[in-house]
Amino acid sequence: MSLKNTATSYGAIAKFFHWTVALAVIALLIVGFIMGTIQDKTLKLQVYNLHKLIGLTVLLLMLLRLVWRFMNVQPGYPAAVPRWERKAARGVHDLLYLALILMPLSGWIMSTAVGHPPQLGSWLIAVPGIEINKTIANFFNTLHSILAWIIPGIIIIHLAAAIKHHWFDKNEVLIRMLPWVKNPAEDRG
Numbered sequence: 001m002s003l004k005n006t007a008t009s010y011g012a013i014a015k016f017f018h019w020t021v022a023l024a025v026i027a028l029l030i031v032g033f034i035m036g037t038i039q040d041k042t043l044k045l046q047v048y049n050l051h052k053l054i055g056l057t058v059l060l061l062m063l064l065r066l067v068w069r070f071m072n073v074q075p076g077y078p079a080a081v082p083r084w085e086r087k088a089a090r091g092v093h094d095l096l097y098l099a100l101i102l103m104p105l106s107g108w109i110m111s112t113a114v115g116h117p118p119q120l121g122s123w124l125i126a127v128p129g130i131e132i133n134k135t136i137a138n139f140f141n142t143l144h145s146i147l148a149w150i151i152p153g154i155i156i157i158h159l160a161a162a163i164k165h166h167w168f169d170k171n172e173v174l175i176r177m178l179p180w181v182k183n184p185a186e187d188r189g
């Protein structure tokens with residue numbers, strides 16, 4: 001499998017970004033909603049910090065992924081896919097990129113502004129230029145909470161589309177994003 005995308009398939013690097021970010025985001029959503037209920041104080045602090053560190057990793061991966069996306073062709077769709085569906089897919093993917101950059105960024109700014117940035121050993125990873133400030137913390141906290149509901153909504157639409165392509169339209173749109181699976185369209189050129 002090539003590292004770069006081709007006209008018909010995603011390459012290994014795009015697949016790596018897709019599946020590591022997908023897994024991390026689903027885990028962060030679940031942990032995000034339950035971590036507030038943890039009773040043990042030490043464990044609670046550790047889980048919050050882990051949430052922050054994994055969230056920051058998602059931010060880094062998404063920025064690298066954005067650069068990679070611009071350096072690559074985006075695989076085209078099978079001829080039978082109508083124009084509106086191509087546009088909808090493009091729109092949903094762009095929204096996911098935007099939300100998956102805003103989500104960790106809002107969390108990072110909120111926790112820096114409240115005085116609890118992510119911590120790696122003795123290194124406090126604060127957003128440069130952000131001081132402790134309640135108004136800023138509240139604003140980004142609200143944004144983080146709103147996105148916490150919007151992102152699962154977009155993911156459900158995205159999943160429904162992948163299922164439709166695979167089981168109803170029976171095309172290779174899902175196959176070409178799967179790891180370790182060769183897209184049959186590659187051979188047809």
Ligand code: HEM
Pocket residue numbers: 025028029030031032033036048051052053054055056058100103104105106107108109111117118141144145146148
């Ligand atoms: C894609 C990345 C991320 C996802 C999907 C995510 C998801 C979530 C979710 C679902 C919640 C619960 C929201 C609610 O109860 O209203 C939450 C809360 C929280 N997140 Fe994130 N998060 C991400 C990144 C980050 C980052 C990078 C930080 C900090 C550096 C962070 C810090 C927090 C904090 C402190 C809370 C608790 C807020 C509160 O209790 O008011 N998150 N996150």
Ligand code: HEM
Pocket residue numbers: 014018021022023025026069075089093096097100155158159162173174175177
């Ligand atoms: C768990 C089940 C998932 C499946 C089966 C799936 C499937 C796919 C498929 C088939 C594509 C290619 C679509 C096309 O070429 O039009 C794609 C692209 C994409 N998916 Fe998913 N996906 C899943 C989860 C996720 C999650 C959780 C996220 C976000 C956190 C996500 C974000 C994206 C993005 C941003 C693209 C655009 C491709 C790019 O430019 O990198 N996916 N996905």
